[in-house]
Amino acid sequence: MSKEKKFVCEKNEELELDITDLGSTGEGIGKIDGYTLFVKDALIGDKVRVKVIKTKKNYGYARLLEIIKPSEFRVEPECPVARQCGGCQLQHCSYEKQLSWKEEKVANCLRRIGGVPVYTEEEYKKIVAGKSDGSKSVENTLNGTPIIMEPILRMDRPVHYRNKAQFPVGYDKDGNLVAGFYAGRTHSIIPQTDCLIQHECNKQIVETVLEFMKKYKVTAYDEKKNKGIVRHILTRVGKTTGEVMVCLIINAKKLPYPEEFVEMIRNCGINLEIKSITVNINREKTNVILGEKIETLYGHSYIEDYIGDIKYRISPLSFYQVNPEQTKKLYQTALEFADIKESEVVWDLYCGIGTISLFMAQTAAKVCGVEIVPQAIEDAKQNAELNHMTNTEFFVGAAEDVVPTQYEKSGGKLRADVVTIDPPRKGCDEKLLETVVKMAPSRIVYVSCDPGTLARDVKVLVERGYEVKRVRACDMFGGSFHVETVVGLQRKSM
Numbered sequence: 001m002s003k004e005k006k007f008v009c010e011k012n013e014e015l016e017l018d019i020t021d022l023g024s025t026g027e028g029i030g031k032i033d034g035y036t037l038f039v040k041d042a043l044i045g046d047k048v049r050v051k052v053i054k055t056k057k058n059y060g061y062a063r064l065l066e067i068i069k070p071s072e073f074r075v076e077p078e079c080p081v082a083r084q085c086g087g088c089q090l091q092h093c094s095y096e097k098q099l100s101w102k103e104e105k106v107a108n109c110l111r112r113i114g115g116v117p118v119y120t121e122e123e124y125k126k127i128v129a130g131k132s133d134g135s136k137s138v139e140n141t142l143n144g145t146p147i148i149m150e151p152i153l154r155m156d157r158p159v160h161y162r163n164k165a166q167f168p169v170g171y172d173k174d175g176n177l178v179a180g181f182y183a184g185r186t187h188s189i190i191p192q193t194d195c196l197i198q199h200e201c202n203k204q205i206v207e208t209v210l211e212f213m214k215k216y217k218v219t220a221y222d223e224k225k226n227k228g229i230v231r232h233i234l235t236r237v238g239k240t241t242g243e244v245m246v247c248l249i250i251n252a253k254k255l256p257y258p259e260e261f262v263e264m265i266r267n268c269g270i271n272l273e274i275k276s277i278t279v280n281i282n283r284e285k286t287n288v289i290l291g292e293k294i295e296t297l298y299g300h301s302y303i304e305d306y307i308g309d310i311k312y313r314i315s316p317l318s319f320y321q322v323n324p325e326q327t328k329k330l331y332q333t334a335l336e337f338a339d340i341k342e343s344e345v346v347w348d349l350y351c352g353i354g355t356i357s358l359f360m361a362q363t364a365a366k367v368c369g370v371e372i373v374p375q376a377i378e379d380a381k382q383n384a385e386l387n388h389m390t391n392t393e394f395f396v397g398a399a400e401d402v403v404p405t406q407y408e409k410s411g412g413k414l415r416a417d418v419v420t421i422d423p424p425r426k427g428c429d430e431k432l433l434e435t436v437v438k439m440a441p442s443r444i445v446y447v448s449c450d451p452g453t454l455a456r457d458v459k460v461l462v463e464r465g466y467e468v469k470r471v472r473a474c475d476m477f478g479g480s481f482h483v484e485t486v487v488g489l490q491r492k493s494m
Helices: 095-112 121-130 202-215 258-266 324-338 355-361 374-386 399-409 430-439 451-463
Strands: 014-022 028-032 035-039 047-055 059-069 150-153 164-171 177-182 189-191 230-237 243-250 273-281 293-299 303-307 310-314 345-349 366-371 392-396 418-421 443-448 466-474 484-491
Touching: 014 035, 014 059, 028 047, 035 047, 095 121, 095 150, 095 451, 095 466, 150 324, 164 189, 164 202, 177 202, 202 230, 202 243, 202 258, 243 303, 258 273, 258 293, 303 324, 310 355, 310 374, 324 355, 324 418, 324 443, 324 466, 324 484, 345 355, 345 399, 345 430, 355 366, 355 374, 355 392, 355 418, 366 374, 366 399, 374 392, 392 399, 399 430, 418 430, 430 451, 443 451, 451 466, 451 484
Parallel strands: 035 059, 150 466, 243 273, 345 366, 345 418, 366 392, 418 443
Antiparallel strands: 014 028, 014 047, 028 035, 047 059, 164 177, 164 230, 177 189, 230 243, 273 293, 303 310, 443 484, 466 484
16 A cells, blocks of 8 residues: 655645744744744744745644734734844734743743743643543643743834844945844844834934944955954943943954044934943954954943843943843842842853842852853943942853863852753853752742743753742744743752
């Protein structure tokens, strides 16, 4: 008996498709006879016409040509270049749906990858409703006692929330000087000086930089030829203090006409105070935006801002959360999950400039922070002094190296009552997690920007004697697929 031929799409084929799900980066997912197609800008509930652009054995990618019937969740993006720009993937989706999808994404990763029975409140309600006949207990259905996620921390309005912007500068196909943002997965600049999610002052600043470049014939960088001067315009805005930083990333030893540049920026017409004008020198042929050398043209090399009652000093190279209002909610949640007592010692891994460390230091006896970037550690020490905190200590190095080394130096006596972990997107090294377990903290608070690596690392901790007690997502990046999550774990013997 011959096998039934499996359906496979052909490249350039045009099809009608019902979008039934969303992928991990916000793309629509539809199926035709079991064959999966991923469609950027399509939304769950849409009926669309698409053109297949790439095919694999079991799945493919298609471009959206027409929305035949729009989803009930579809809205008109406020940004005119939302579809072309690679910065926001979900502006066409209602905010309520964005939030529920992000919660489901976190819960699904923790269940599927982490093996932990985590459910959103809505998911749990549906399961309980389906078991109303009592045929099988909810616990058996869910393969364990369910952990219900706490409601996602939502933004009041997901616009103009970012305090940091990086505008690439270049030329369009007609040779006109432009600044804006890269189109998705390319280095083609979409001209846009008035970004919906950035602070409103950026429009005047960026347009003033372009005016300066035209007036004094300062060239933009061409990454293919590795020629030209201005690569990026970086801005930071203190949401609480109103202080503004302007930094030009340049492919030159010096910026031409620096005094004229300072004068034009200081008089660009924004309502906030320009506290820092700098240049960052990056002469490498690289996609990395910032170089290591910074020269101050005006004011300081930093601005200051607050998260809650804690003041932070921020330089162009500092890692500082881009949404301070949501960061305050995120860190307050982490502090609540940590439940620190006055006598307890906290280790804060991947501490950056000490943002979480200083939050924890308000309650703890001592906080030890670890970060691989030397400048960040210097900033962390300065931030501790700035807030008159004497119960902190900071170590330079990779957390996966520093913590095991300190543990060995102590002869295995190094202990922590609480460990907080806020790693980069790739998550933690397993060697680090093993050492954390050896330190035997009673509580671990894991703050994550990637649900997949979060779930992977939580699985390791659960297998080594910890149990998940609380989970809460936080929407830091409205309009995008990104989501932050806080997980509170406790040692089972406690």
